Amino acid sequence: METLSIGHGAGGRLTEELVSLILGRFPGNPVADREDCAVLPGGIAVTIDGYTVTPLAFEGGDIGSLCICGSANDLSVRGAKPLYIALGVIVEEGFPFEDLARFMTSAGEVCRALGIELVTGDTKVVPRGQADGLFLTTCAIGKTGAHPGLGTRNISPGDVILLTSPPGMHGATIAASRYGLKVNGLSSDCAALWPMLETLLPLEGLKCMRDCTRGGLGTVLCEWAESAKVGIEIDETLIPWDEASISVCDLLGLDPLHMAGEGCAAVVVSPEEAEAALELAKNHPLGKRASIIGSVTEEHPGYVGIHTASGGTRLVDKPVGEELPRIC
Amino acid sequence: MNDTRQRIALLSKALDLLTDRPIKVMEVCGTHTVSIFRQGLRSLLPPSLKLVSGPGCPVCVTDQGEIDAAVSLAGINGVTVATYGDMLRVPGSGSSLMNERARGRDVRIVTSADQALEIARNEKTRLIVFVAVGFETTAPSTASVILDAHRDRISNFTVLDLHKAVPPALEALASDADIDLDALLLPGHVSVILGLSPYGFLPERYGIACAVAGFEAEEIMLGLVEVARQIKEGRPRVASLYGQAVRAEGNPFARSLVDRVFEPGDSSWRGLGEIPLSGYALREEYSSMDALKRLDISIRRTPPPDGCSCGEVLRGVMTPRECPLFGNLCNPSHPVGPCMVSGEGSCAAHFRFSAGGDDPWKR
Amino acid sequence: MCLAIPHRILRLFDDKRALASAGPVETEIRVDLVPGLEIGDVVLVHAGFAIERLLEEHGQEIEALWEEVRRMAGTGHE
Numbered sequence: 001m002e003t004l005s006i007g008h009g010a011g012g013r014l015t016e017e018l019v020s021l022i023l024g025r026f027p028g029n030p031v032a033d034r035e036d037c038a039v040l041p042g043g044i045a046v047t048i049d050g051y052t053v054t055p056l057a058f059e060g061g062d063i064g065s066l067c068i069c070g071s072a073n074d075l076s077v078r079g080a081k082p083l084y085i086a087l088g089v090i091v092e093e094g095f096p097f098e099d100l101a102r103f104m105t106s107a108g109e110v111c112r113a114l115g116i117e118l119v120t121g122d123t124k125v126v127p128r129g130q131a132d133g134l135f136l137t138t139c140a141i142g143k144t145g146a147h148p149g150l151g152t153r154n155i156s157p158g159d160v161i162l163l164t165s166p167p168g169m170h171g172a173t174i175a176a177s178r179y180g181l182k183v184n185g186l187s188s189d190c191a192a193l194w195p196m197l198e199t200l201l202p203l204e205g206l207k208c209m210r211d212c213t214r215g216g217l218g219t220v221l222c223e224w225a226e227s228a229k230v231g232i233e234i235d236e237t238l239i240p241w242d243e244a245s246i247s248v249c250d251l252l253g254l255d256p257l258h259m260a261g262e263g264c265a266a267v268v269v270s271p272e273e274a275e276a277a278l279e280l281a282k283n284h285p286l287g288k289r290a291s292i293i294g295s296v297t298e299e300h301p302g303y304v305g306i307h308t309a310s311g312g313t314r315l316v317d318k319p320v321g322e323e324l325p326r327i328c
Numbered sequence: 329m330n331d332t333r334q335r336i337a338l339l340s341k342a343l344d345l346l347t348d349r350p351i352k353v354m355e356v357c358g359t360h361t362v363s364i365f366r367q368g369l370r371s372l373l374p375p376s377l378k379l380v381s382g383p384g385c386p387v388c389v390t391d392q393g394e395i396d397a398a399v400s401l402a403g404i405n406g407v408t409v410a411t412y413g414d415m416l417r418v419p420g421s422g423s424s425l426m427n428e429r430a431r432g433r434d435v436r437i438v439t440s441a442d443q444a445l446e447i448a449r450n451e452k453t454r455l456i457v458f459v460a461v462g463f464e465t466t467a468p469s470t471a472s473v474i475l476d477a478h479r480d481r482i483s484n485f486t487v488l489d490l491h492k493a494v495p496p497a498l499e500a501l502a503s504d505a506d507i508d509l510d511a512l513l514l515p516g517h518v519s520v521i522l523g524l525s526p527y528g529f530l531p532e533r534y535g536i537a538c539a540v541a542g543f544e545a546e547e548i549m550l551g552l553v554e555v556a557r558q559i560k561e562g563r564p565r566v567a568s569l570y571g572q573a574v575r576a577e578g579n580p581f582a583r584s585l586v587d588r589v590f591e592p593g594d595s596s597w598r599g600l601g602e603i604p605l606s607g608y609a610l611r612e613e614y615s616s617m618d619a620l621k622r623l624d625i626s627i628r629r630t631p632p633p634d635g636c637s638c639g640e641v642l643r644g645v646m647t648p649r650e651c652p653l654f655g656n657l658c659n660p661s662h663p664v665g666p667c668m669v670s671g672e673g674s675c676a677a678h679f680r681f682s683a684g685g686d687d688p689w690k691r
Numbered sequence: 692m693c694l695a696i697p698h699r700i701l702r703l704f705d706d707k708r709a710l711a712s713a714g715p716v717e718t719e720i721r722v723d724l725v726p727g728l729e730i731g732d733v734v735l736v737h738a739g740f741a742i743e744r745l746l747e748e749h750g751q752e753i754e755a756l757w758e759e760v761r762r763m764a765g766t767g768h769e
């Protein structure tokens with residue numbers, strides 16, 4: 001009997017299969033656009049996400065801040081201001097009160113900073129062994145404003161790809177902690193993107209945004225190329241790499257283009273407004289390392305290519321499953 | 329244009345000038361394969377230079393029967409299998425360690441043999457099976473922890489020893505008329521341990537040009553320039569272009585540890601079959617740590633999956649793209665053979681990064 | 692076939708173990724495959740074990756080859 005593996009949750013090709021299996025059993029063709037959140041009639045934006053992370057607290061954040069930032073970011077990248085949140089808490093018997101309080105404090109702090117209101121919630125305590133400490137689910141609700149139609153379908157040849165910060169920092173932080181590496185200066189980029197992305201919304205040439213979470217920058221670009229039927233070319237030397245994250249990836253044999261970020265967005269903008277978008281992003285502390293990393297092409301629809309530091313060119317692909325450390 | 333790109337462009341031009349006839353070069357090492365793809369170097373090679381990937385991915389050449397044995401061991405109550413992340417996805421004839429982990433078996437990823445021994449020290453009630461794969465580079469670390477376990481009488485530590493030796497496999501390739509290699513890019517880190525002398529027979533007996541190279545784009549390109557030059561001049565030899573790390577004599581101390589623990593034994597390679605004396609067998613003195621003996625599991629020969637051409641691909645007689653399964657029936661999400669599974673397998677690399685040559689966009 | 696990354700030795704715990712750094716990453720490594728290592732040495736680390744001390748110079752063969760590449764394909768200087 002075929003069973004689910006951890007790779008089905010890693011955001012790559014196996015995840016697509018899992019999602020198809022679920023969607024195919026619902027009437028109509030729900031969430032067919034596969035965007036980060038749904039925009040309902042009236043500009044109401046909704047998203048839901050489950051949060052499981054080991055360890056629960058990491059350099060730069062914890063599961064509490066992550067569960068708010070993550071869902072709020074899914075709204076923000078579609079130009080929707082996050083307004084309300086619903087929170088589901090599944091906690092394992094024996095979990096310390098003190099830890100739960102600490103994680104809820106950090107969740108509350110992010111809500112306070114963004115003006116998000118917690119409107120409903122649920123708690124379940126499950127017997128020991130039935131959950132890994134603490135699982136959180138958040139459903140975020142927001143409202144679109146200046147740019148209600150942001151999305152993949154706007155992407156067209158000639159557009160420019162902007163990256164707001166170094167990719168893969170959250171993933172590298174988690175991997176380092178999981179495999180026992182002590183890394184000076186490495187921290188998750190876990191942050192709410194709304195205050196920065198809000199400043200981009202007045203740009204008419206803004207086409208599409210996506211936060212580079214599970215599956216990393218590589219996955220976001222591949223999904224864009226596939227669904228918009230365009231080619232994408234990026235330049236390795238223009239990506240604002242984080243040195244510490246790269247070291248972790250080198251050491252464990254992981255691909256930084258496949259590592260998750262939690263405060264890093266890729267933005268597609270018309271060439272005319274690319275410089276303006278870069279300027280706006282750089283004006284915000286979260287975007288101080290923003291960089292234009294490539295462009296959308298008519299050639300090679302469906303594929304993403306990277307011009308490497310050596311001057312060669314190769315394809316970028318989605319990860320297949322969980323990125324595992326390798327020795328060879 | 330940055331400095332690296334300029335230097336690589338220079339090397340690419342030199343390579344073009346040096347290859348006035350078609351030449352076939354095999355990069356033996358899987359880490360070279362990945363580096364070549366990841367850097368997009370194939371798009372910078374002259375069309376007359378055909379680069380084929382060799383059997384230098386320890387995961388790819390691990391025999392199906394060996395994976396089956398690891399899977400069987402993981403299924404025994406009280407056993408914890410510890411191994412490198414590379415091994416988890418490799419399919420045996422029925423399952424993989426990844427599947428077994430999903431089914432609740434205790435399979436753990438370690439990044440060092442030392443961590444596997446550490447698990448044994450800390451969890452006395454579990455029997456630890458360290459699935460030891462790798463070539464000359466990795467075997468010394470396994471030898472070292474076996475000596476530790478022996479000295480400290482750690483009785484719950486065992487090893488499924490799948491280590492393999494590179495020179496006998498190179499001999500098998502060199503002597504195979506079908507393959508017809510002009511040159512070999514030799515593995516840098518295996519050479520750190522072995523030194524240069526074990527490769528002498530390649531130019532001497534088979535006229536194959538050889539260069540030991542490092543793993544940066546520039547080092548790989550230099551290695552290719554070197555073998556192209558040897559071919560043009562008609563003077564094959566073993567050039568050492570990884571002088572920072574590789575001494576002519578290798579690392580004799582590491583080899584002495586390996587000799588204390590292992591003796592040469594026959595080994596079966598996926599794709600290449602049984603190669604005499606290409607394995608490292610545990611010496612009698614340490615046989616109590618042999619997981620197969622301890623748990624009474626044997627390695628059975630099983631036929632490869634239907635239609636799978638990994639054998640031909642690993643020998644460099646077929647390119648991944650020439651395999652009828654490539655891309656449709658066999659892809660990274662649903663790999664049929666090991667070359668599609670391993671991150672450094674040549675089929676996976678071709679699929680993920682494109683086969684390139686002059687067109688990196690073709691998949 | 693074998694990933695190996697240069698590390699600098701920061702501290703020797705005993706004759707088998709050391710603290711080493713690769714850029715900003717600090718890890719414990721085994722050093723017993725390379726006798727006589729000292730603090731400050733740069734070693735190549737594969738699967739948690741130092742396998743060789745790295746030298747600073749690339750070696751003569753590389754230098755000579757670069758000479759030739761420049762003569763052949765270059766403009767005489769970089």
